[in-house]
Amino acid sequence: MRYVSTRGQAPAVGFADAVLSGLAPDGGLYVPEAWPSLTREQIADFAGKPYAEVAAAVIGAFAGDEISSDDMAEMCREAYATFSHAAVVPLVQLGPDTHLAELFHGPSLAFKDVAMQILARLYDHLLGAQNRTQTILCATSGDTGGAAVEAFRGRRNVKIVALFPEGRISEVQRRFMTTAEEDNVACVAVSGTFDDCQAIVKQAFQDRSLRQAVDLSGVNSINFARIAAQAVYYFTTAVALGAPHRPVSFCVPSGNFGDAFAGYVALRMGLPIARIVAATNSNDILARAFESGRYVRGAVQPTISPAMDIQSASNFERLYFETVNREPVETARAFQAFADAGALDLPPAAHAQMRETFRGVTIGEDETARTILSTLNETGELIDPHTAVGVAALRHVEVPGPIVVLSTAHAAKFPDDVAKACGVTPALPRGVASLADRRETFDRLPAEADTIKAYVRAFAEA
Numbered sequence: 079m080r081y082v083s084t085r086g087q088a089p090a091v092g093f094a095d096a097v098l099s100g101l102a103p104d105g106g107l108y109v110p111e112a113w114p115s116l117t118r119e120q121i122a123d124f125a126g127k128p129y130a131e132v133a134a135a136v137i138g139a140f141a142g143d144e145i146s147s148d149d150m151a152e153m154c155r156e157a158y159a160t161f162s163h164a165a166v167v168p169l170v171q172l173g174p175d176t177h178l179a180e181l182f183h184g185p186s187l188a189f190k191d192v193a194m195q196i197l198a199r200l201y202d203h204l205l206g207a208q209n210r211t212q213t214i215l216c217a218t219s220g221d222t223g224g225a226a227v228e229a230f231r232g233r234r235n236v237k238i239v240a241l242f243p244e245g246r247i248s249e250v251q252r253r254f255m256t257t258a259e260e261d262n263v264a265c266v267a268v269s270g271t272f273d274d275c276q277a278i279v280k281q282a283f284q285d286r287s288l289r290q291a292v293d294l295s296g297v298n299s300i301n302f303a304r305i306a307a308q309a310v311y312y313f314t315t316a317v318a319l320g321a322p323h324r325p326v327s328f329c330v331p332s333g334n335f336g337d338a339f340a341g342y343v344a345l346r347m348g349l350p351i352a353r354i355v356a357a358t359n360s361n362d363i364l365a366r367a368f369e370s371g372r373y374v375r376g377a378v379q380p381t382i383s384p385a386m387d388i389q390s391a392s393n394f395e396r397l398y399f400e401t402v403n404r405e406p407v408e409t410a411r412a413f414q415a416f417a418d419a420g421a422l423d424l425p426p427a428a429h430a431q432m433r434e435t436f437r438g439v440t441i442g443e444d445e446t447a448r449t450i451l452s453t454l455n456e457t458g459e460l461i462d463p464h465t466a467v468g469v470a471a472l473r474h475v476e477v478p479g480p481i482v483v484l485s486t487a488h489a490a491k492f493p494d495d496v497a498k499a500c501g502v503t504p505a506l507p508r509g510v511a512s513l514a515d516r517r518e519t520f521d522r523l524p525a526e527a528d529t530i531k532a533y534v535r536a537f538a539e540a
């Protein structure tokens with residue numbers, strides 16, 4: 079399996095290089111040269127199989143012959159054994175034809191764990207085979223850092239530095255990063271904003287002398303292995319509800335469009351999906367694009383679903399590439415124009431093709447809070463604000479059932495906003511109840527690129 083860049087100016091690479099480098103050197107995103115496909119029989123056969131087995135089949139289709147099926151099966155078994163629910167991603171029924179897929183039973187209680195747990199094992203395996211060590215540098219506004227630290231702590235061939243804006247993330251989010259005891263983990267509280275942290279990461283990646291000294295890598299949601307890992311639960315949930323014999327629809331709380339795009343990947347692999355609804359908060363660049371045909375950046379507004387406070391949905395470039403018939407010159411032109419002007423008009427044929435599958439819905443803050451309350455009253459389920467955006471979206475769009483709403487975080491990750499919405503303070507699950515008592519270790523640094531680059535270098539070389 080070879081991977082090409084959406085912008086066409088970088089050589090095709092294998093699975094290992096696509097995973098370990100993340101972004102393609104021409105600024106594009108890697109996609110497989112051709113979508114692997116599964117037969118109806120193969121998909122029907124997933125019914126009743128353990129999650130890890132389906133994961134090995136789906137992710138294995140993307141790794142090709144670069145990872146043996148035994149190694150892939152073993153990594154998937156280990157990755158999904160860290161989840162506290164035996165089904166890994168259980169379904170909960172909300173109404174006659176509506177279900178929640180709970181993606182939050184991993185170690186850091188957010189859906190990022192589903193991909194990050196297998197990604198960390200893939201890194202260790204692929205780097206070990208090349209006798210190589212990488213240092214992952216990541217800036218987090220909350221959930222990604224915790225999921226990454228949980229997944230990469232103790233890995234032999236990888237070190238990780240997580241930067242977070244001091245005082246601007248929740249205590250639960252911070253503790254998922256800062257209580258890891260393994261010495262391949264370093265956490266830094268930066269006296270600045272998330273944007274400062276992200277700008278510093280960008281500068282570090284552009285610093286040639288640092289990159290000569292340190293083999294740097296990133297694990298943000300443009301990494302194709304994360305997309306492949308997220309396609310898995312579309313298969314397991316759809317098959318549980320009758321696919322491939324009947325099509326299933328999905329409603330996905332969306333920010334960077336990695337999760338919803340993974341549904342499109344499952345569709346291209348042969349899973350009958352009727353509709354995918356991208357549900358956004360008021361940072362609704364994606365929802366507007368699907369509804370109006372214009373992809374236009376706005377100013378980021380803070381909301382109670384902060385993991386979706388994004389105004390440039392990186393993975394949208396992959397869908398664009400597909401719907402302009404994989405024309406890399408056109409894709410490069412369009413996303414350069416978007417970078418320069420913050421706006422992009424979708425070609426009518428591409429927009430029409432997107433609408434064969436996608437719909438977009440925007441949900442405001444009041445409706446999000448009201449949906450937490452009404453869902454609790456009507457079903458007894460306590461949902462988090464991100465999931466509430468997805469549940470609320472179903473009231474605004476016609477989709478053929480059965481419908482699965484992806485539940486992307488445990489309510490206990492956002493206890494204050496959930497309590498404010500419905501009067502019930504969600505408790506942490508038993509497995510992480512001791513989080514508040516664990517010892518925290520982190521360093522504090524000013525928001526200065528040179529200081530942080532020196533810190534990363536010293537940590538990588540230690």
Ligand SMILES: *Cc1c(COP(=O)(O)O)cnc(C)c1O
Nearest residue numbers: 332333334335336337385486487
């Ligand atoms: C990251 C995240 C999302 C958004 O997912 P994308 O793949 O960026 O669209 C939604 N909900 C939660 C809780 C998240 O952590």
